[in-house]
Amino acid sequence: MKKYFIAGILVWTPLAVTIWVMTWGLSVLDGVFGSVISALMAVLPVDLTPALKSFRNLPGVGILIVIAVILLTGVVAANFAGQWWIRLWDQIIARIPIVKSIYSSVKQVSGTLFSSKGNAFRKAVLIPYPRNGSWTIAFVTGNPAEEVAGKLSGEHVNVFLPTTPNPTSGFFMIVPRADIIELDMGVEEALKHIVSMGSVAPLNHSVTSVK
Template sequence: MIETVNNKNSFPYKLGRFFLTTVLGGLVIILPLSIFVFIVQFLIRILVGLIYPLSDLLQVGDVEPSVTAHLMSIIILTLLFFIIGLTVQMPRGKAFFRLLESRYLMMLPFYSTIRETVKQFTGKRTPFSRVVMADVFGNDTRMLGFITDELTKDMFSIFVPTGPNPTNGFIFHVKRHQLEFLDVKSEEAMRSIVAVGTGTRIMLDNNDINIRAKMNASKTTAGSTEGFNNTPVNEPPLTDTPATHPDSQQ
């Protein structure tokens, strides 16, 4: 029984691994959100403690002072977030925030995880939503991948899954000119990867013809180069003249 569980190809091992990875995946999502909620609640408690003594002056009708204090705290915290967000959008504020983030904030536990989680919910594009053909090595060998992050206007992070198991793969940071963006749904691209390339031709037929044109051009260039390299070198013709011995010349 122990050997069966330890066997990586056995059903109990696969089931246990699936359960463990699923639980960890849920934890990765919930933990940053829980920390974010905890921080917001902590700030609200601080503001309530500061505003509560003034809640009698701000009381409206029969509303309890504690309710008034909580509402005022939420309003103040929302305005504070708005001011910070507005400041960060300005050039000087953005530069200051990048400096603050690189020197101090990135040192805080879970900050990078929380930052990426918030970007997933607020970003204009979600990871894996854009499918690309990447010329990673600059030799016209194309890889089917997904945009995971936009580092700059001309630099992207891409994930290239391996087939038939797309949970494994490689991460590359490439420039825009190395990418061909495909008008393909992520599900279609993933099915092609799981099928170890089957269906790729259909995706290319429905997309920019320049991709196939470039591939054909590269093949033509490679073929002509190969033909040139395989041209036999002109060698002197073989003759049937027998070799003469030095003694016979005498």
């Protein structure tokens, strides 16, 4: 019975986790749509409220609309006119106290992470953690800020150290470049290795030092 039970877990666990992640993502998209509808209900005439409520309750319509808006925004932002409007929008946001700090920070982070020209999360490395002699996999996210680098001796790099089995949380660390060992395995392989707590071995790669 134990053997069959474990076999069943191995079949259902990946599917359950995949469904959970997809459900979470879809609920976020649907929540964005719901917030927009609620804002419209607060400013539009009361006569339109029942129609908006009925539209909001249509299954899946919020997710489809949010995805369509994101794609349409991407199409517009990819041309010259769209970039002009984005710059104008950024200038307006930059004049709003508090909001401008949050907006600019999130924009810089998202631009670094999702840009095809960025180096964030492009390389998996080994770093000594939590002590010398023990090693863990981390991802290079860039170079330290100029002020930080000026107060440190030697060359350092920024890394993100994900936790296991949930790699969406973790630690931001600044480590000496001399202590880093660069891995040839890709980011996806490294993530699988981390999430599986080391039980899923990546493809065979050689290991080289960053020194």
